[in-house]
Each structure stands twice: as C-alpha cells, then as structure tokens.
Amino acid sequence: MITEKVDLMKVKSCCINGKLILNDLFKLQRTGEIRAVQKVVVSAKKLFPDSYLFKKWGNHLSSEDQREAEELFQRYGYNAFLSDRLPLNRKIPDTRDPRCKRREYPENLPTISVILIYLDEALSIIKRAIRSIIDRTPAKLLKEIILVDDNSSNEELKGSLDAYIGIIRKERPGLVKKVRHKEQMGLSQARISGWEVATGDVVAIFDAHIEVQVHWAEPLLTRIKMDRTLVLTPVFDKVNFDDLQVTLYYPAADGFDWAMWCAYDGFRPEWYQLNDKSQPGKSPSIMGILVVDRLFFGEIGLLDPGMKVYGGENVELAIRVWLCGGSIEVVPCSKVAHIERAHKPYQHDLSITMKRNALRVAEVWLDDYKKNVYVAWNLPLKDHGVDFGDVTERKKLREKLKCKPFQWYLDNVYPMLDPWNDLFGYGAVCMLAFSQSNKSKTILKLNEKDSLWTSSLCYYRTNGELYIGGIKSHKYEENRCLVDTGEMPGLYNCKEAKKKGFHMYWEFKQGEAIKNRETNRCLEVRLGTNAGYHLILQECSGQHWTIKHVITEQ
Incomplete structure (x- = not known):
C-alpha cells in the first residue's frame, strides 16, 4: 500500500x-x-x-x-x-480459510525434508523460496532443504547461490544441501535425486519458484502421521508472472484428460457435502508438487525415471498410487504460493515430450484404455512412430506391488473420465469419390472448406453421434455434434441437440455413406458456383467416406 x-x-x-x-x-x-x-x-x-x-x-x-x-x-x-528488487523475506497474504487459522496440530509430528528442483531459475527466486521455508517452518520440523540443479547454465546459480547457502549454514549448520546434475535429466530424475539424499521422515518436493505460507507444513505432516500411504498436495495460490502479486486460489482436485495433461477438477460430491472448505479432499491426480512419507515413496516406486523433460510424470504417479495401495489428497489448510510462468523457457513445444511420456503411462497402467491416449493425440493404434522407451521395469513394478486394474480406477476414483468405450473411429474424415460410378480417386477432407468446420478432426461413436473438431475427456463436458437441420448440416452442443430433438444420429461404416438415421439423408459434397465444394444434406447419391483411424469394425 x-x-x-x-x-x-x-x-x-x-x-x-x-x-x-x-x-x-x-x-x-x-x-x-x-x-x-x-x-x-x-x-x-x-x-x-x-x-x-x-x-x-x-x-x-x-x-x-x-x-x-x-x-x-x-x-x-x-x-x-x-x-531482484523485492525483499527476500517479503510478506504474502494469508489466504487460508479462517477455520484453518484456528486449528491446532500435534506436537510430535514427523520431520520434513524440502526438495527444491530447478533448471536455470532466477537466483532471487530460489533465495526467496529458501527464506520463506526457513521463516515459516518450525525449526524442529524442518530437517533440511535440498536444492537439486538439473544442470543449469546460469552462472549465478553456482558461485552466488553457494555464497548465499554459506550464509544460511552459519545460521543453521547443515540445513541446506545441494545436488547438481552433470547433464540435464528432467523433472522426474531431479525429484528422485533429491529423495536419494533426504533424511527427513517426510519429503516435500517443490518447484523452486514458490513461497510457502505460514503453517504450511503442520497440516500435511498431521495427515501423514495418521496415514503413511497418503500422497498429499497443498493448495497453490497463484503468483502473477508480471507483478508477482499473490492471487487466491480455492481448493480443487487435480485431474487430467486422456492426453495426460493435468488440470484442476472438482472434488467428489461427498467433499462438498461437508460444507467445510478447510477439510482435505480426495483427488484423482496430483500436480508437480507433492508431500509424501519418504520410505513409502520408495516402496511405491518413486517417479518413473524413464520420463523425459516434462509432462505426464505426475499423472503416472497418481494412477500408480491409487492402484497400488495409496491415495491422494489435497490439503486446503496448507498453502503455497507458486509462480505461474507465462512460458516454459526450457522447451517451447512441451507437446513433444508430453506425447511421448503420455504413451509411456498408457502402455504400463491403462490396460485396454491405453487406446484413449492414442485417440487424444490423434495417433494410429499401431505404427505410431513414437519411441516411449523401455517399460519392462515399470511393468515388473506393477506386478510386484500387486496393483489393481485401471478399470477399478475409473469406477472408484475418477468416474467422471469418459471411457470412450463406444468409439468407432477418429481423425480426418475424407470423401473417396463423387459417386459409385465415378472411378476417380478424388479425395476431399471434411475440414475448413466450409465455415461450419473448425477442424479436420472427427470422432464417430457407435451410438450414432459424430463429433467435429474434438472430443472431450470428461462426461460433464460438451461435445459438438453434427446435426441434420435442413439443406446444410449444423453443429450443436450434443446435449442441446438431444434436448431439442434434433436429428443427430448417423449411420456410418468405413468406406460407405454418412447417413442420418432419422431423415435418411446423406452428408455429401456439392461443387459450388465459385468452384469450391460445399457440404450439403440430400438424398444419398453414392458418395463414400472414410475416417483415418478405425478402432474396431462394426
């Protein structure tokens, strides 16, 4: 002010x-x-x-x-x-629920090792993270702070950071440890490296661009003292990337889509029935920040070291924890302020490694549902050309831990994830020929030739719904359905189309017509006056279509 x-x-x-x-x-x-x-x-x-x-x-x-x-x-x-111009010990707003501020915690809590991982982070950001942890964690609980440098090129993170660590060691001998990779090994291995040198009862694995809130540790340690098989996450408040002000975030579960991208999601109904936002809530997944019993983390298999750079490793851990004897909770009384970057400086196109890591998760843990990951990335089920590495050891781990099938996870942990059981085909839809008598192999894609189509991606379900432009991973999300509305086809949210009684169900087999089940009219292409092609609905004339990837023949 x-x-x-x-x-x-x-x-x-x-x-x-x-x-x-x-x-x-x-x-x-x-x-x-x-x-x-x-x-x-x-x-x-x-x-x-x-x-x-x-x-x-x-x-x-x-x-x-x-x-x-x-x-x-x-x-x-x-x-x-x-x-660089803000105090290292700056105050941040206490955004905890008032009920959290009144809560008391046991005296004999486990000790905690805080692991900060980074790659070419700003020096002042790391120093502020260290300072906040020291200032806002009871000394008797804070075993150590472990810095894991994934082979940064920033020279400040060598001599200047070491000098700051030296100052801290005079204040608290042995408190700060540093691990530096000789080559860049990615997020998963950086977290594993920190765990390997940790000695606390519990490990908290954080990004280095954070500031912890007062009493952040006690709620987490209390829950783990009650159940060592819990993997926990605090609630993150957002630190704006531009003015570095803290924005309040309310508690939410962590979820993901079939591409294995993580996202916030709702808790299960029973959490909302408590009418108490300070209570922990079960979560299908976890973001990159986690707190876990150190020994249990080792027993459950740590993180998959075969994951590269960024993406998917947190979802892999979450699925494994749920299937193999643990559970995940979000703890609202623990608050951590986390900078949300405007861009990831270490890789401009995160989809490259994300795709590869997602297929690795699918191959080990998703059983018959691994096809959904291929659908989400618009890849063929075979001969996709993506090398996701050797997963032999991860499959052996699954057998050793006697983990449940992925169907159990869908039924009991994440029922809002749409299983896509009735998906026939996906990808670009192409017209093969203008008529049965026309032997030419002219191919037209169902795409942006008409303003109606926003993407060449289409998805056909055996219930007759034909989605244009994308398919949603969750049951509560809206897909866009092709509808027979007259001479020209239309696109409507599927729930709206069904409610209004629109003609939204189609018959389609690979290499045959796309025919509306109710009107018996076919989706066809007509040459316009401006030499362009237009999608129309008319009496079937023999135009045939194919969809790029077929999952199962009808």
Missing part, C-alpha cells in the same frame, strides 16, 4: 537526466529513508507493447530498465527484474 509520497530531495542523488534509478529507490525504501515509492517521475515510451510482461506492469520504467526486464522475462518466463 502506498503510504508516503517520494521526497525528491532525498532521492536527488538518484536522478540522472530527470530519470529515477529504481534500484536506488528500492534501496532507500528498504533502509527506511522513505517508506514507499509512489511513482517514477518520468515515464518512457513502451518498447515492447506486445510483450505479456508489459500489459499491466512497468508503465514507468526507463528504456534501459524495460530492455533488462524484457530480456529477463524471456529467459525465465516471469518478472525476474522485479523479483
């Missing part, structure tokens, strides 16, 4: 050509010579008007500072320029 205008006499020595040097202003603020910086006197033209960093922040930066801020933003995906 702004409490005082800047005394220009006090900052006169900080001015060059009428511009204020922000570094010096913040120094004055920290030393108490001024209590707050209200504004910079002279503003410069925005040099990067299209940058996400400057959409809401940085209006008063000089040109020089804008260039530095943008360069750091592109490097890290968040505002490292501002981070």
Whole structure:
C-alpha cells in the first residue's frame, strides 16, 4: 500500500537526466529513508507493447530498465527484474480459510525434508523460496532443504547461490544441501535425486519458484502421521508472472484428460457435502508438487525415471498410487504460493515430450484404455512412430506391488473420465469419390472448406453421434455434434441437440455413406458456383467416406 509520497530531495542523488534509478529507490525504501515509492517521475515510451510482461506492469520504467526486464522475462518466463528488487523475506497474504487459522496440530509430528528442483531459475527466486521455508517452518520440523540443479547454465546459480547457502549454514549448520546434475535429466530424475539424499521422515518436493505460507507444513505432516500411504498436495495460490502479486486460489482436485495433461477438477460430491472448505479432499491426480512419507515413496516406486523433460510424470504417479495401495489428497489448510510462468523457457513445444511420456503411462497402467491416449493425440493404434522407451521395469513394478486394474480406477476414483468405450473411429474424415460410378480417386477432407468446420478432426461413436473438431475427456463436458437441420448440416452442443430433438444420429461404416438415421439423408459434397465444394444434406447419391483411424469394425 502506498503510504508516503517520494521526497525528491532525498532521492536527488538518484536522478540522472530527470530519470529515477529504481534500484536506488528500492534501496532507500528498504533502509527506511522513505517508506514507499509512489511513482517514477518520468515515464518512457513502451518498447515492447506486445510483450505479456508489459500489459499491466512497468508503465514507468526507463528504456534501459524495460530492455533488462524484457530480456529477463524471456529467459525465465516471469518478472525476474522485479523479483531482484523485492525483499527476500517479503510478506504474502494469508489466504487460508479462517477455520484453518484456528486449528491446532500435534506436537510430535514427523520431520520434513524440502526438495527444491530447478533448471536455470532466477537466483532471487530460489533465495526467496529458501527464506520463506526457513521463516515459516518450525525449526524442529524442518530437517533440511535440498536444492537439486538439473544442470543449469546460469552462472549465478553456482558461485552466488553457494555464497548465499554459506550464509544460511552459519545460521543453521547443515540445513541446506545441494545436488547438481552433470547433464540435464528432467523433472522426474531431479525429484528422485533429491529423495536419494533426504533424511527427513517426510519429503516435500517443490518447484523452486514458490513461497510457502505460514503453517504450511503442520497440516500435511498431521495427515501423514495418521496415514503413511497418503500422497498429499497443498493448495497453490497463484503468483502473477508480471507483478508477482499473490492471487487466491480455492481448493480443487487435480485431474487430467486422456492426453495426460493435468488440470484442476472438482472434488467428489461427498467433499462438498461437508460444507467445510478447510477439510482435505480426495483427488484423482496430483500436480508437480507433492508431500509424501519418504520410505513409502520408495516402496511405491518413486517417479518413473524413464520420463523425459516434462509432462505426464505426475499423472503416472497418481494412477500408480491409487492402484497400488495409496491415495491422494489435497490439503486446503496448507498453502503455497507458486509462480505461474507465462512460458516454459526450457522447451517451447512441451507437446513433444508430453506425447511421448503420455504413451509411456498408457502402455504400463491403462490396460485396454491405453487406446484413449492414442485417440487424444490423434495417433494410429499401431505404427505410431513414437519411441516411449523401455517399460519392462515399470511393468515388473506393477506386478510386484500387486496393483489393481485401471478399470477399478475409473469406477472408484475418477468416474467422471469418459471411457470412450463406444468409439468407432477418429481423425480426418475424407470423401473417396463423387459417386459409385465415378472411378476417380478424388479425395476431399471434411475440414475448413466450409465455415461450419473448425477442424479436420472427427470422432464417430457407435451410438450414432459424430463429433467435429474434438472430443472431450470428461462426461460433464460438451461435445459438438453434427446435426441434420435442413439443406446444410449444423453443429450443436450434443446435449442441446438431444434436448431439442434434433436429428443427430448417423449411420456410418468405413468406406460407405454418412447417413442420418432419422431423415435418411446423406452428408455429401456439392461443387459450388465459385468452384469450391460445399457440404450439403440430400438424398444419398453414392458418395463414400472414410475416417483415418478405425478402432474396431462394426
């Protein structure tokens, strides 16, 4: 909050050509010579008007500072320029539910080792994470902080970080440990490396761009003391990537889609019936941050070391925990503020490794449902050309742990995940010929040739529904159904089409017509006056269609 205008006499020595040097202003603020910086006197033209960093922040930066801020933003995906100018021990808002603040916890809780993993993180971000953990974790509970560097190239994370660790060790000898990979090994192996040197009863595995809230550890340790087979996650508040302010996030379960992308989801109905948002809730999956009994984590198989770079490793762990004797909870009384980057600097196209890792999860854990992962990535079920590595040891682990089948998970843990049991085919839909008598092999794709079609991806279910543009992974989500509405076909949300009694069910076999079950009219292509082709509905004339990938013949 702004409490005082800047005394220009006090900052006169900080001015060059009428511009204020922000570094010096913040120094004055920290030393108490001024209590707050209200504004910079002279503003410069925005040099990067299209940058996400400057959409809401940085209006008063000089040109020089804008260039530095943008360069750091592109490097890290968040505002490292501002981070370097904030106190390491800054206060963040206490966003816990009032019931959490009144809660008391046992005295004899397990100890905890906090593992921070990073790759080319900003130095001030790591230092602030360390400081928050030390300041907001009872000393008797905090066994150690383990820094795992996945072969960063940032020189600051060597000498400068070591110097800061040296200062901490004078305060708390032996508290901070550091592990550095000689080559980049990815998130899974970085987390495993931290676990291997941990000695606490419980391990908390965090990204390094976090700040813990007061009393973050006690709720988690209390739950694990009650049940060592729990894998827990706190509730993350969002730290904005631009102004680094904390935004409240409410408790939610962690879920995923069939492509193995993680996302927030709703809790099961019984949690909402409690009418108490401070209570832990069971969760189908877990985000990248987790807290678990150290020995149990080893017994359950840690993380899959065969996962590369990023993506899917958290879903793999979640499915394995549920199938092999544990469970996952979100603990709302534990709050951690986490920076949501504007972009991931270590790989611009995350889908490359995500696809590969997702297929690895499917091959080991999903049984007959592994086909759904191929559908989600629009890959053929065979000869897909994706090398997901050797999964022999992970399959042996599944046998050793005597894990349940994936069907149990769908039935008991994540019933809202649509099993896609009746899916016939998926991918591009193409017309083979204009008529049965026409022997030419002209091929037309069902795609953006008409404004109706937003994608060439189509999905046909044996119940007769034909989706255009995508298929949703969850039962509560809306698909877009092809409907016979007249001369031209239409697209409607399937639930709306069904409610209104639209003609939304089709007969289709590979290499044959697409025929509406109720109107008996066929989806066909007609040459328009402008030499373009248009989709129409008419009496069937013999036009045939194929769908790229067929799961099972009818």
